[in-house]
Amino acid sequence: MKLTNKFDTRRSHRLIQFFLDRAKNWNANDRDFSIYWSMSHMITTAQIMRLLAIKRNLDADICAIAGLIHDIATMESGKTNNHAARALDYIAPLMKAYNESNFAKNDALKITDAEIKLLEEIIPQHSNKNETSANPYAEALKDADVIDRYLHGVEANESEMPRLLAVFAELGY
Numbered sequence: 046m047k048l049t050n051k052f053d054t055r056r057s058h059r060l061i062q063f064f065l066d067r068a069k070n071w072n073a074n075d076r077d078f079s080i081y082w083s084m085s086h087m088i089t090t091a092q093i094m095r096l097l098a099i100k101r102n103l104d105a106d107i108c109a110i111a112g113l114i115h116d117i118a119t120m121e122s123g124k125t126n127n128h129a130a131r132a133l134d135y136i137a138p139l140m141k142a143y144n145e146s147n148f149a150k151n152d153a154l155k156i157t158d159a160e161i162k163l164l165e166e167i168i169p170q171h172s173n174k175n176e177t178s179a180n181p182y183a184e185a186l187k188d189a190d191v192i193d194r195y196l197h198g199v200e201a202n203e204s205e206m207p208r209l210l211a212v213f214a215e216l217g218y
């Protein structure tokens with residue numbers, strides 16, 4: 046990938062602000078993971094997605110956005126069960142709500158229909174860590190999720206370990 050001297054991260058930062066605003070209304074108790082964890086993981090997964098996008102020649106902005114919202118069902122409901130599939134209940138409605146919000150005032154800040162479609166394709170797959178998807182964006186998301194959880198001190202399970210080692214090898218570690 047040819048790097049320019051500045052990365053355009055405006056949309057992802059607006060989306061983070063959109064979810065920080067929503068988090069004010071999330072139930073802070075009765076959650077499988079704290080709001081603090083969800084917020085930390087969403088932001089750092091987005092950064093790892095950018096690194097993988099550069100390495101793999103993918104669109105870094107939509108990669109970052111996928112990283113930000115991949116656990117959208119857990120963030121919104123507080124529950125992790127079946128959260129990858131349940132993301133479909135949230136992706137389109139919330140991306141449209143973001144598009145109509147003050148956080149996305151001009152067209153350049155909005156998420157397009159094609160991007161929503163891509164997010165709806167790859168996010169429901171992200172829990173299938175031991176399966177390989179034909180979609181490179183789906184693979185990047187699984188890889189970024191595994192790496193980010195690992196770097197936050199979460200123990201990698203059997204299905205995550207091969208993926209973790211493969212990505213670190215790809216990155217030259």
Ligand SMILES: [Fe+2]
Pocket residue numbers: 086115116190
């Ligand atoms: Fe995750």
